Amino acid sequence: MPDYEAVIGLEVHAQLKTRSKLFCACSTVFGEEPNRNTCPVCAGMPGALPVVNKKAVEYGVKLSQALDCQVNDRSVFARKNYFYPDLPKGYQISQYEHPLAEEGQLEMPVNGSMRQVRIVRIHMEDDAGKSIHGAENTSYVDLNRTGVPLLEIVSGPDIFSPDEAVAYLKSLRNILIYLDICRGNMQEGNFRCDANVSVRPRGRPEYGTRTEVKNMNSFRFVHKALTYEINRQIELLEDGEQVVQETRLFDESSGQTKSMRGKEEAHDYRYFPDPDLVPLSISVRDREEWSRELPELPLSKWRRFLRDYALPEEAADILTGEKDMADYFERVVACFGEPQTVGNWMISEMLRELNEGNISASESPLAPEQLAELLRLIQQEKISSKIAKQIFPEIFARGLDPETYVEEKGYLQITDESRLQEVVREVIAENPDEAASYKQGKKKLMSFFMGQVMKKTQGQANPKLVDQLLRSELGG
Ligand SMILES: [Zn+2]
16 A cells, blocks of 8 residues: 555553552562552542652653653643543542653664654553453452553654554663663563554645554564554545544454544543642752663664674674673673674574573573683684584583583594594595595585594584695595
C-alpha cells in the first residue's frame, strides 16, 4: 500500500523496581499469594492517607534525565476517576496537567541510520490490581499490584512503521534496564505498551482518525498487531469507509485487533488534583545528585564500542543490547585484549549457550576470566580454534578452567615436529596417487592432505607446522 503512511505514538507503562509501593509501605514482590501485600492505603479504605515514595520519584527523574526531558520544578498528582473492580479507591492517582517531566527525546539506530522520537511527557501513577477470571463465571480480585509505581512514557506521533515501533520499545526498555529501575519483562507485565495508530495519504500533514491498540505483551505481538491494524485502516479508507476512534484489543490467537470500547477522552475521567497529596517539588540538590548517578546509557555505550573497539555495528548492537552482555565483554577484553576476537566469540559461541540455557551473561557459569583464558590458549597455539569450539559447551556449562581441562583431556595441540613428521609421511604413503598429482601441479590437494593429518590426530595437530611439513615432504 504505497499511497498511505502510518503514524504511531506509543504509551509505555513501566513498573518501577522499588521495594515498596508508590504511596504505602507494602511490598511490590511479584507472585505472592493474592491480597497479601495490601494495607488500608492501597486497598482504598476511607480516610487512609497516601505518602509518596521518594525512591519512585528518584527513578522517575532519572529516566526523565536519561531521555533529555525537562523535569518540572513542581508536578501535581491528580485523581483519574473510573470504576473498575480491581481499583478499590475508585480512582487512580496519576498526573495530568503538571506531569513529572516533558519534552524529551529518544535517539536510536534503525536500519543503519539514527532516528529521533520525541518524548511528550513522563508522569507517575499507581498501578491497578488484577482481576482473575475463573471458571463458571467467577472472578477474583487480587490487590497485590494495586499501588505499585508506574511511569507512563508518552512518545510523540513520530513513529512510522511497526519496525520503528519495535526499535523504539527495545531502546526504551534497554534504557530502563541500564538505569536498573524496571525489570522490563513484558510477559510479567512490568513493561506494557499501548499504541495510537492512524494512517493518512502519504505527504498529507493532517492526521487520520486514530485507534488505540492494547494487550500486546511481546515485541513480536506489537509488530503483528500494528501491521494488522495499519492494514485494516488502509482497507477501510480504500473502501471509502471511516476509521472509528476506539480502543481495540489485540488477540494473540487470531493475530487481529478487535473493538473493545469507544475511546475515552480525558474529560471522561474528571481529573482533579488529589487533595491528599501536596504538589511534588524536586530540589536542585536531589536532581543534581541523581543526574551524577546516571550510568553510561545504551546509545553512548554503543557509540563507544564502535569507536574504541572498532566493532562492526551488528556486533555492537548485540553486545550493548543487554547490559550484562556488555559488562561481560568488557571484562574479557580487560583480561585478554583483542576486542574483535572476543566480540566474535561472544556473539557466536557464547550467545548460543546463553540462549540455550535461557540465561543472561551475568548468570554465565563461565567467568569472563575463564573465557579470556580459553582465547589465550588459542592465541598461544596450545589448542586450535576448532577444538576450542568443540569443548566450549562443556566448559561453559560446568564453568571449568580451560587450561586444566585441555591438559587433562589431552586436547593440547601437537607441536612435536618429529611426531607430526611421522604422521605426514604416513599420510603421503597411504595416498600415492594424490601425492603424484600434487607433484604434477595440483596444488589444491594440499587441503586434502591437511584434512588427512587432522583426521589422524583428532584435529590436534598444529596446522602451521603440518603445512610446512607437507610442503617439504611433497616438494611444493
Ligand atoms: Zn499498601
